Amino acid sequence: MLKLQNICKTFEGRPVLDDVNLTVPKGVTHALIGSSGSGKTTLLRITLGLIPFDKGYVKINDQTLLSFTQVEWADRIGYVPQDGGLFPHISAKNNVALVATLRGWNKSRINDRVEELRKVVDLDPEILTHFPREMSGGQKQRVSIMRAAMMDPAVMLLDEPMAALDPLIRSSLQQELKSIFQRLGKTVLLVTHDLGEAVYLAEQLTMLHEGRMVQTGTYRELLLHPASPFVTQFINAQRTLPDASDVK
């Protein structure tokens, strides 16, 4: 379970996050949506333990972030950066195994775990020997998910997982991702500006606007009972293609 409680953060005297509360129960996929400047990236970095915050708690299974070192925290939260964020100088396999190697895992343990995860994300074994520059966007995302899951963290955090993909790959990977999440059985928080992606992948949505939580709920709840005009505006703004009846 991931819990963000009363998170406040000011930057140069300006509030960036104001009393953010968010609970993702175990095994649930939750999407944090908002446009750029909404504070979602700041919240992501706080959750990863990369930047300090002024008030509140970040907890995984009731253990608070501040009682851990960065290194200890990192093993509890698997991070999938935007566009995969693979290190360009090492192979896919070495990207996945990097942290385990540094923690002193032996070869066979590493190989077993890599193989296990490779099956979960359904990656061609050949790809593991490739460098990131030789891989497609979808392959990079799968490898990045393997890397995030390697240390068996309680929570996975994904930053705009589909943003860099072209629409066709996107729709096929979208279905794939959903089943990967199910197979991994992890608590997942995904941060995105893309409502479609959020709706498809996540059971619950939290909409963030100007550092404040506007509404949390299912897509249906947001659609039918918007907490503010902004929610409706945000939803409508993402449905920009004309209907068939409007096209001559």
Place this chain on the structure above:
Amino acid sequence: MRRIRLIAFVVGTLTSCAALAAHTIVIAGKIFTESYVLGEIGAQTIESSSHVPVTRKLGMGSTGILFEALRSGAIDVYPDYTGTLAEAILKRPELKSIDEIRQGLAGSGLTISDSLGFNDTYALAVKEEFAEKHNLHSIGDLIPIQSSIRAAFSYEFMDRKDGYPGLVGSYHLNFNPQKINRMEHTLSFQAIDQNAADLIDVYSTDAKIKKLNLRVLKDDHNYFPVYQAVWVARQGFADKYPREWQALRGLEGKISEETMLDMNAQADIQKIPFEKIAAQFLGSDSPTSKGWLHEVARRTKEHLWLVGVSLLFSVLVGIPLGVTAVRFHAAGQAILLSSAVVQTIPSLALLCFLIPVFGVGTKPALAALCLYSLLPVVLNTFTGIRAVNPIHLENARAFGLNRRQVLFKVVLPLASPTLLAGIKTATIVSIGTATLAALVGAGGYGVPIVSGLALNDVPTILMGAIPAALMALVAHGIFELLGLALIPASLRRRP
């Protein structure tokens, strides 16, 4: 200051290890023909009378460098001239006799021999035919033709008080100022050869006197200052090796002006090797020349040592400095600026600055090379790291890598192409700059280059220049291979 001390310590330790290896007598010489010849004569004299090995450091820079080298114990003995010692070293030009100068030098722990037998001073010279025609033997004989004679005098001769201004007073000469030309010393020989001048100033043992068949006019009034050639030695050397010092003093009075001029001509004009000239003079068999291959091998060893040590230093110190420069902004600017300033100091000047600190020989040369090779490494480490996408650094922290792991697993590998390029630049610069090390007696490919320049002998110059160029090429190749081994395959330039 702490950095300088550190450098001094590292370089000092390295070179003293090298110096401890052998007890030798070090004979030095300046960077002109006569000094090479005398140095070689001295070296062979000791070799034939003693078992102590002799190290030759011929062709070292100026009087200042040699004097400093002598005082610091980097060399034991070298040939110089009384006038130079009185003026340039003691700064007391009024000292004329050898005894006075010897007393003056005793304070610095130095001593000199008596005159080797010749005086290399200013003189006036005319062409032999011209002398015959006007019956010229001494300077005074010029008076009858003084209004018509065309002279070409060097700038130094015209300006020095003990040159032209005093000369005309002493001999009551009255040259026609319209017919006196000031020019570069070397050009005045061309001028007289092409009959553009009748009279020039020369050094009395210059080989060109012989080559151009000139007659030196006698200085009846003993006007010109005396530049007696003598051995200058550390008193410590004379005390420790009395037999060898006596052997050198055995040459006192043995080398006449005529003989010296002849030997200079053999070196300058006939391109006879110094070893042969010296052996001929000493009446011994010419030492079996070990051949150019042996010479090149020896210089290669010296050169590699200079380049290798400075390179090791630049890597061990430069990379951490570059990393520090990225991490701490203010310190970074200071580091980059100071290594850039060092780079702008001309190499010869830097060598001179380092002599008071390190003495002469390998130490100052290594210190200078270390400082020069620092900038490319520091700068490329800095730029290489700065060019790493900061997203990778943040991601690495998010994955739980600590500072050290971020540096060694992410930052340095990603910066490695730029970093290696910096080390490569440092190596190539070092190989080139190390040729100047010969001027402070550190050996290397600079030795044949400097001696070839003194003799205007292209083949000798090439004996240093070609291997230096080859070494640079080999270094280039080695770095290409190193690149294959060290730079992650995905970061390499694709062919």
